[in-house]
Amino acid sequence: MRYASVMYLHKGCEAEYKRHHDTLWPELAEHLKRHGIHNYYIHLDDANSDQNGSRLYATFDADDLDAEALADHPVMQRWWEYMADIMETKTSSFEPVADALQEVFRFNVLQPDKTRVVAVLDIGKTNIKICLMDGQTGTLLQIEKRVNEVLDKPPYPHVDVESIWQWIKNTLAMLAQRYFISSIAITTHGATIACMQGDKLALPILDYEYDGVAEYKDEYDALRPGFSESFSPRLPQGLNLGAQLFWQQKCFTDAFSKVDSLLLYPQYWGYKLSGNKAAEVTSLGCHTDLWNPTSCQFSSFCEQQTWADYFPDVMESGAKLGTILPDLAKEIGLPASCVIFNGIHDSNASLVPYIGQPMEKLTVVSSGTWTVIATINGSLDSLQESKDMLANVDALGRATPTIRFMGGREWELLRSDSKAALSDVSFILEHGILALPAFSKGGGPFAHCEGRIIDRGMELSAAQQSALADVYVALMTDYCLNLMDTSYTVIVEGAFSNNINFLTLLACMRSQNEIYASRDVTGTSGGAALLSNKSLKLKGRLSLALCDAQIKPLLNLYRQQWRDLVGELSL
Incomplete structure (x- = not known):
């Protein structure tokens, strides 16, 4: 059922009323939700204001x-008292004077019983x-997830398109029973392209x-653009998208000759x-060799x-x-009016909440399978x-200095199923147990190196293994930040934003920075949703x-020892 009423605001209190609601108490929001209230809108009619x-x-x-x-709930009573000095209220209870409005006409109401949402497809x-993000507030309402697997069969390992597509359709169909999906935003990993006929x-x-x-590596390397033009480093496997296309063109001449769009x-x-x-530019400009990010x-x-x-x-x-x-x-x-938005590369989606901020430059650490560190408005000179x-290339088409390593993948390879406490981290530091890069060959500053662990003859418990993983990814992130044009403020997005050991270690190592963790669990999905619906109120909640x-003195010595050893790897 829909309820409608008119309330009365004191003269000159319009801005204060909006400020109060921009910072609505979380406990009040939960109280409203518990009573089944949704699709709550308040509109101001200041065009017809008078002396009252x-x-x-x-x-x-x-x-x-x-x-x-x-x-009758105390939180409601407190809110009414909080608002009483700026609007007309009942004398004894502070309840706003609210005159009920009578519905006299309704037209084209689309599933009014369902919450309107933006669905973000995040591959x-x-x-x-x-x-699913609330279409008005941007609040994360629900996540559905499955593992992404590659089909390792002829003609080469490839994306399981049919399985993914069926899961997408089935999942959207299930969600559509409860939610009104008004639009779909898309974000995916990079270095992937569809050759279409x-x-x-x-x-x-x-x-x-x-x-x-790599079969045609030498021939490709002779043709690819220089770093000064593409700002794409030469990467292993198929991480340069141009190398993929070149190989497919050489090995599958007949099929590639039928390609009419990419x-x-x-x-x-x-x-x-x-x-x-x-x-779209963020995927075109991500180490592809196909794009000139400065022009x-x-x-x-x-x-x-x-x-x-x-x-x-x-x-x-x-x-x-x-649509x-x-x-x-x-x-x-789904409703026939459901809008589909042009998608974005996932690491760039993490930058979206910040690219409009009035700040000279800002460094964002986006963590997932890859840890991607980018400085908005940073200089390219240090690359x-x-x-x-x-x-x-960010969503505005600007060249953005970036460094990355396969942090999530390496962390998964090093850790155990047991969570590490800070005491486990201290054990790793005290005994000088070191993980030296790299444990994944996908890329990063040490992609040419073979990872190894210096265990000092000690057998680690499961929790200590996870502590070593936390220490390793923190050291690698710190190392990468040192190579970058890095801002004073560094914001960690994604998986590592919830890893307290990682955040504590990074804060200890980087006294020259303020390290913040994003408290928005949506990460790249939130950025994609915001990009496609700029009216969403994603506030970018951060914690320092x-x-x-207690661990800083030990960490300083440990970090220097680790740095000395990885310095030898770079020679």
Whole structure:
């Protein structure tokens, strides 16, 4: 049922009323939700204000509302008293004077009983998620997740498109029974491309970790653009997207000759949902060799290979691709009006909440399978190709200095199933047990090295193994930050933002910075949602990471020893 009323605001209190509601008490929000209240809107009519003030028109939906229980709760009483000096209230209770409004007309109401949401399709290298964000507040309402697996079979290891697509459809159909999905935003990992022949794949979507791409390495290296043009370091496997295309063109000549369009991975899923093809800069500019990030155009190499002709028009990140395909909407049970937005590379999605901030520069550590460190408005001068540093491209098309290593993958390889306490970290530091890079060959400053553990002849408990993993990824992050043009403020997004040991160690090592952890659990999904719906009120809640004074002296000695050893690896 929908409720509507008019309330009365004292003259000149409009801005204060909005401020109060911009910082709505969390306990009050929970109280409203417990009573089944949703789709709550308040509109100000200041155009018709008079000497007494302005009117506020409120509407909300609720099923089986117990108005008396709602009003009698202490948190409701406190809120009314808090608001009493700026609006007309009842004398004894401070309850706002609210005159009920009578509904006289209704037109084209789309599933008013369901919460309106933005669904974010978030395809990472390790996991695939669909995150539902409240369409008004941006609050994360629900996450559905499954493991992402590669099909290791001919013609080469490739993306299991059919399995992913079926899961997406089934999951959206399940969610649509409860939520009104008004739009779908998309974010995916990079270094992945779909070679299309009409509306079908001309070739399977290649897994970027396939070593076979190196078959034509020497020939490719002779043709690829220089670092000063593309700011793409030469990476192993298929991490340079140009190397993938070059290898496919050489090995599958007939199939590749039938390719009539190239879709980057976020845009492939956007096409599957909307039927419209597009390109986009954050995936084009991420160590692909295909893009010149300083001139914002295709690289000379991409033009010479004539691949530039196969990319659809470049559309703005988060631009409207169109509405969902009609037959697909019927199959899934989504509204025909559901809007599909042009997707974004996941590491760049983490930057979206910050790229509009009035700040000279800001460093963001985005952590997932990859730990990607980027400085918004940073200088490109410090970039070293040999250290796997590059110019990423943000959602505004700007070249953004970046360094990364496979932090999540390495952490998973080093840790155990037991969580480490700070005492376990102290044990690792006290006994000088060291993990030296690298434990994944996908990239990073030490991609050429073979990881090893100096255990001092000691057998670690399960918790101590996890502590070693925490220490290792903190040291690697600190090392990478030292190579970067880094801002005073550093914000950790994603998986490591919830790792207290990691945050404590990083804060201890970097007294020159303030280290903050994002408290928004959505990470890349939140950025993608914000990009496609700029009215969302994502506030970017942060908490300051604190150094532990007891471990700092030990850590300083340990860090120097680790640095000396990895310095020898760089020679």
